[in-house]
Amino acid sequence: MTSHPSLPALQRAVIQDANGRAQAADNLPLPQLFPGTVLVKTMAISLNPSDYKMGNRFPSPGSVIGNDFAGAVVAIGPKTSTALSVGDLVFGMVHGSNPADGANGAFAQYVRVPSEFALRVPTGWRPEQAAALGVGLVINCLALWGNALALEPCPDSPAQEPIPVLVYGGSTATGTMAIQLLRLSNLDPIATCSPRNFDMVKGYGAATVFDYSQPDTAERIRKHTGGQLSYALDCITDRDSVGCCYASIGRTGGRYVCLELCAQELQTRRAVKANFPIAYEIFGEDIQLSGGYERKGNRKTRADAVNWFNMLQGLLDEGKLRTHPLQVLTGGLDGIPKGLDLLKSGAVSGKKLVVLIDP
Structure with missing residues (x-):
C-alpha cells in the first residue's frame, strides 16, 4: 500500500444518530483500504436529497452519511492497478449511509473510493466545483x-x-x-x-x-x-x-x-x-435496502460505468461540462446537518449546496 506518512488513526465525520438524523462525531476509524481502492482526504462535499432520505427510510445508526466528495489521494490500496498517485486531486461518489458498510461515506475527513471511479479534478477547477458533480454524473x-x-x-x-x-x-x-x-x-x-x-x-x-x-x-x-x-x-x-x-x-x-x-x-x-x-448500481454490488430500493449486483453495469467514466473524464478535460450554480455553506462538517435541513425544507432552488471541509 502506498500512503501519506502522516495519516491519522481516527477521523471526524457526520453520522446517523439513533433516529437516522445527521450529527457530527469524533474519534471514528478511517475506512479500511481494499484492493482496487484509494483513500481520499476530503476537501469539499456536496449535499443530495438522498443524504437525508436514507436516514429517514433506512436508519443505520453510526453509519457515515454522504455521497459526493472531492479531495486529494493520500493512500492507494494493495493490489491496486491505477494511474493515480498520492497527491492527485480527484472527485466522485460513494454509497453513504450504507447499512452493509457504515464506515465509508463522503461526509468525513477521509473516504474510500474504487480507483476506476475516482475522476481527476479538471485543471483550474476548485474542489467545491468538482464535489458537486458525482451523483449527477x-x-x-x-x-x-x-x-x-x-x-x-x-x-x-x-x-x-x-x-x-x-x-x-x-x-x-x-x-x-x-x-x-x-x-x-x-x-x-x-x-x-x-x-x-x-x-x-x-x-x-x-x-x-x-x-x-x-x-x-x-x-x-x-x-x-x-x-x-x-x-x-x-x-x-x-x-x-x-x-x-x-x-x-x-x-x-x-x-x-x-x-x-x-x-x-x-x-x-x-x-x-x-x-x-x-x-x-455502478459499483456492481448488492444494494442492501428494501421496499423497492434493493438491487442485485450486476457486473455488466459496473463495466459499463467504467466506460462511461472514461468518457466523462475526456469531456471534463476538454472543458465540455460545467457544474450547477453553487451555494457554499459555512461550518465545515459541523455545518452539514443544518445544510441537510435546508435542503429538506425545499428552500433551495437552482443551486447546489456544497461545503468546504477544514484541512
Missing part, C-alpha cells in the same frame, strides 16, 4: 445509457439526427447535467422548470423550456414534438411530474425514468416503460 449515465432510457447516442457517438428528450425538472443539478450530456450527444433536450430559471436552463443547452406549473404543459410539449416524444427523464418524481411526463410521451409510447420510487398507480400507460435507477 452517475445517475445521468444510468438514466440515459443504462437500461432506463437506453439511448444509443452519447457524446462519443452523437446522433445523426436529433430526437427530443424531455427533462422534467431541468433546473435541478441532475437536470442541468442531463441537458448538457444530451446536447453533447446531438439530441434535443426539452426541459420544464419555473420561469425564473428559464434563462439558466437554456444556458445549459435546453432547446425549449416549459413552465412546469401550467396545466397545459403536457399538451404544449406534445404539440411541440409533433406527438413523437419517446423519452422522458423525471428529476422530480411527484404526482404532477409523473402525470406530465406520461401525458407528454406520444401515442405509441416510450420510456420514462424517475429518480425516486414511483407509485404504481401513477404509471398509467402500458405503452410507457418505467425505470428507477439508483446511483449505487
